[in-house]
Amino acid sequence: MPIDADIIKSLHKYEIRILHALERMMKRYRWVPEDDLRAAVKLSPPELKYRLGNLIHRDLVRSDSVPYKGYALVFAGYDALALSDLAGKKTISALGCMVGVGKESEIYEALGFGIVILKLHKVGQRSFQTLKTNREYMPGEGHCPWIFASAKSAEREYEALKALNGKVSVPVPIDINRHVIVMSQVPGANLIRCVLEDPDTIYRQILDEVQKAYAAGFIHGDLSEYNIMTDGETVWLIDWPQWIPPTHQNADAVLRHDLENVITYFAKKYQTNYDLEEAVAFVTKP
Structure with missing residues (x-):
């Protein structure tokens, strides 16, 4: 469901206090006990009940009564905290429309210093266990709800964007708060939505950018026609939370998979015949 900016703007200071308390306490509890929440926010029982009712x-x-009366922050509440903080810092001044949605993210336009893009990382319930198993940056032990897994994913991507900015054609990172990255708007569209007049030139540009990222210490890890953007002349590589370094034990396999995805896409759509071994050699050249 798209974010309702009016709901976020209308939140009472007590409701914001409750959201902050739930965020802190969910590091210990899956469902924060009502008595513990009341002690943390220091509101009277009637006031707490009223404010929780509004938030629910x-x-x-969300609330549950088994095995005890407890409350949990959900993604919409986490969105509210992140966007409120970004607005308070003047990073953004207005929320625009949702412009994209993926398996683990939502993309919005917003106003900042001009039009910016907000990427909200949202690791879903079904993908969470797979993510913990397959992505080494996720904690292997302890309680890590999906909202905090999403913040880890955002931190990972922001780290890559900061390191690659100015070296590789990627969106410019502007700010991060919790699971939300603020970045520059990239012109054009995802490769899957484009019909290229000169696919050879765009393919070579993609290899150039992959090579520059590799030289900077980053292998994308999830490269495909869905996270390459182009305006027909320039390309940008987006969606970096799954990156690994070239020194990783699986680096060769991951790089080959990235390049094979690109080569297969061009072959199917444009009947090209690019060679995987040549592409790997080009990207990894000293």
């Missing part, structure tokens, strides 16, 4: 009605908080 707006789908920012």
